[in-house]
Amino acid sequence: GAVVSQHPSRVICKSGTSVKIECRSLDFQATTMFWYRQFPKQSLMLMATSNEGSKATYEQGVEKDKFLINHASLTLSTLTVTSAHPEDSSFYICSARENGKTYEQYFGPGTRLTVT
């Protein structure tokens, strides 16, 4: 149980285009999901907390208009990187907290984004 999927696993896009990444909880409901970014040999950096039915909470320094988050159902959150640039190339990971559980987060397999 407690499986989280991400799609796509890898994506290459051209500078200036937008990319959408999906995060799904497959066998549980998740009111709260988290989006992280991780650069090589660095730790996870929390970008935003996604709450179903309400606006996402962004961490300091993360541009809301560039990283659009939509959590439209209890099993799906999406992150759209708008007008992507090479510096946005990174490993994007989502996690989900199962409803009724207090703290544990289940991670998706991650999405490798390369902007050329």
Add this chain to the structure above:
Amino acid sequence: GQNIDQPTEMTATEGAIVQINCTYQTSGFNGLFWYQQHAGEAPTFLSYNVLDGLEEKGRFSSFLSRSKGYSYLLLKELQMKDSASYLCAASHAGNNRKLIWGLGTSLAVNP
């Protein structure tokens, strides 16, 4: 402020025991997570300590001292596949109960 400290790198020998320490300073602390992450993959859950003391799960054990702001992850009978990054994270009792992450300890297990 909020801060998590853990060593950057550690090296150990196959079959040995290694202890990875983590100290934390965070307001609204609730508990301490340990995750394992292999290169290019997402983190996988290892343990969660809320109360003081040692929690044992097979070859892995985790310890917490809330009064000292200290935790450690103990890995026994090391195997080559244990070479990975080990991330310490403190759970925050505020809105959304997000995790505060350490920078990770890269463990290399040598034959």
